[in-house]
Every structure is written in structure tokens, then in C-alpha cells.
Amino acid sequence: MSFDGLDRYRGIVDDWDAFLDALSRPLPRCGWVNTLKISRQELFARFERQGIRIRPLEWAENAFVFEGPEADAPGRLLEFYLGYFQIQEEAALVPAKFVKGTQVLDLCAAPGNKTAQIALGLEGRGTVVANDRSYQRMRAIRNTTDRLGLTNVVMSHYDAANYPSATQFDTVVADVPCTCEGTSRKNPDALEPDDPERLERLGRTQKAILRKACRLAKPGGRVIYSTCTYAVEENERLVDEVVRKLPFEPIWVDCKVPGFRSAPGLTSHEGQEFVAGLSHAMRVWPHHNDTGGFFVAVFDKPEEW
Numbered sequence: 001m002s003f004d005g006l007d008r009y010r011g012i013v014d015d016w017d018a019f020l021d022a023l024s025r026p027l028p029r030c031g032w033v034n035t036l037k038i039s040r041q042e043l044f045a046r047f048e049r050q051g052i053r054i055r056p057l058e059w060a061e062n063a064f065v066f067e068g069p070e071a072d073a074p075g076r077l078l079e080f081y082l083g084y085f086q087i088q089e090e091a092a093l094v095p096a097k098f099v100k101g102t103q104v105l106d107l108c109a110a111p112g113n114k115t116a117q118i119a120l121g122l123e124g125r126g127t128v129v130a131n132d133r134s135y136q137r138m139r140a141i142r143n144t145t146d147r148l149g150l151t152n153v154v155m156s157h158y159d160a161a162n163y164p165s166a167t168q169f170d171t172v173v174a175d176v177p178c179t180c181e182g183t184s185r186k187n188p189d190a191l192e193p194d195d196p197e198r199l200e201r202l203g204r205t206q207k208a209i210l211r212k213a214c215r216l217a218k219p220g221g222r223v224i225y226s227t228c229t230y231a232v233e234e235n236e237r238l239v240d241e242v243v244r245k246l247p248f249e250p251i252w253v254d255c256k257v258p259g260f261r262s263a264p265g266l267t268s269h270e271g272q273e274f275v276a277g278l279s280h281a282m283r284v285w286p287h288h289n290d291t292g293g294f295f296v297a298v299f300d301k302p303e304e305w
């Protein structure tokens with residue numbers, strides 16, 4: 001696999017050799033226990049009886065990594081069909097940690113992994129509105145929530161940038177479409193160069209979605225922006241551009257998660273200064289925790305706004 005396209009990150013990765021080394025290895029497969037249907041102890045005991053080796057994750061409650069051959073296709077296990085666990089990339093578990101309140105809007109929700117994780121975290125209270133622009137991909141959300149038995153998820157089908165402003169939410173999640181470079185350990189095509197026009201369109205979409213997320217958060221509510229790419233244009237530079245034009249001063253939430261290694265968001269790049277609050281954002285490089293690449297920025301809207 002060629003990593004030439006990643007050269008532009010040499011200046012911002014903390015350990016270039018470890019980064020490339022991690023990218024050359026297959027991605028470990030991670031899952032979490034659906035405690036609505038089975039306890040962690042019972043599921044782990046079922047796995048043990050069948051010789052399925054897993055390693056519980058210290059930092060994320062009820063999450064685990066497959067260590068044996070099942071890692072190739074955990075979705076074929078009976079326990080998956082029974083809704084006893086959900087498969088989700090380890091780094092992608094982070095945004096749900098920052099959800100607050102019980103009314104949550106997930107603007108770009110398909111296939112529904114973060115929606116499901118958030119809905120379970122609400123313990124049956126509240127509502128997660130799972131929105132996606134792709135009708136086709138929305139079916140995957142319904143399959144996931146049905147299989148897991150989640151009853152606090154409703155779905156909507158809008159372009160997130162034009163989401164109706166009638167209701168505001170405690171937390172709005174903008175897990176935007178991106179170039180997905182950080183998923184290359186699972187999907188090597190993610191490192192193929194993108195056509196500049198598509199990148200431009202993508203940037204416009206990401207900005208419009210983040211702006212809308214800021215409008216849809218209640219006063220005192222929270223916005224969570226995430227991508228699975230390393231690209232500064234889709235991460236810090238984009239967030240910087242949007243927050244500078246907000247009619248309120250964002251209250252930044254520190255994204256460090258105990259037990260999960262990460263780097264702070266960049267506050268400058270190639271001579272451009274970004275808002276200082278971005279140091280509270282989180283960059284996850286694949287060698288940090290043997291995961292994919294990820295970016296999360298979280299901020300609150302002031303109460304009086």
C-alpha cells in the first residue's frame with residue numbers, strides 16, 4: 001500500500017514511523033455489549049465457552065476487542081444476530097462520551113453506530129433523532145436499532161444543512177461525511193487521492209452541517225463535530241472558520257478521555273492561527289491506541305444564547 005499521499009502530515013504526526021507501522025497492520029475489531037439484552041458477564045461467558053477470545057477495553061465501558069479469528073467477521077457470530085453486541089470502531093466510540101442531556105440529534109447518523117451507542121447510554125430515557133440524507137443508508141439504522149431492541153430512536157430524512165429549525169436539542173452530533181483517510185486500515189481505497197471538486201463540495205457540506213448543528217443546539221446545549229480523517233481542512237481549519245462567524249462565544253469542552261491516548265487539536269497550521277479553543281479538540285492517530293484515525297471537537301452554546 002502506498003502512503004505517499006500522507007506525506008503532508010509529516011509535520012503534525014507525533015511519531016511518523018509508528019504511524020506508518022500502524023497503518024500497515026489490519027484494524028482490530030471492536031464491539032460493545034448491548035446491556036438491554038445481556039449483561040457484560042453473560043456475554044463474555046458465552047464467548048469464553050466458545051473459545052472466542054476478547055480483550056475488554058479499560059477506557060470504554062462494556063467495550064471489547066476481538067483477539068482471535070472472529071475478528072475477521074464478528075458480524076457472523078450468533079450473538080451479533082441476537083443483538084447482544086454491536087460492532088464499532090474503537091476510536092469512533094469517543095463522541096458519544098460527550099453527549100449531554102436526553103434529547104439528541106444525530107445529523108449524519110447512518111449506518112447508526114453512534115446513534116445506537118448514544119441511545120443505549122440514555123438507558124431508555126429521552127430520544128435520539130437519527131437523521132441521514134441517504135434513504136438507502138437509513139435502512140441500516142433501522143436494522144441496527146431493531147436488532148438491538150432500542151426503542152428511543154426515531155428517524156428523519158433531511159439534508160442536515162436544511163434540517164428544520166423548529167426544535168432545538170440538548171446535544172447535536174455532526175459526524176460529517178469526510179474523506180475517511182482514517183479508515184484506511186479497513187478500506188485501503190480511502191487513501192486514493194480525491195478529485196479537487198469533490199473535496200470542495202465536501203468542505204461546503206461539512207461547513208453547512210456544522211453551522212446548522214450550532215443553530216439546532218439549545219441555549220446551554222452541546223455540539224459534537226467529528227470526522228474520520230486527518231485532513232486539517234476538514235478538521236481544525238473547518239471548525240475554526242465556522243466558530244469565528246458564530247453569533248456566540250463557544251464554551252470548549254476538553255476532549256481528553258482517561259485511558260485513551262490522543263493528541264490535542266492544532267491551534268495553528270502552515271502559518272495560519274486557529275482559535276485557541278481547538279487545543280481542547282482531540283486528534284487520534286492510529287498508533288496511539290491501535291485504531292483508525294479520528295477527530296472530535298466539542299463545544300457548548302452559552303445558556304443565555
Ligand SMILES: C[S@@+](CC[C@H](N)C(=O)[O-])C[C@H]1O[C@@H](n2cnc3c(N)ncnc32)[C@H](O)[C@@H]1O
Nearest residue numbers: 108109110111112113114133134159160175177
Ligand atoms: C461518517 S458517516 C456517519 C456514520 C454514523 N454517524 C455512524 O456512527 O454510524 C456520514 C453520513 O453522512 C450522511 N450524509 C452525507 N451528506 C449529508 C447531508 N448533507 N445531510 C445528512 N446526512 C448526510 C451520509 O449518508 C453518511 O451516512
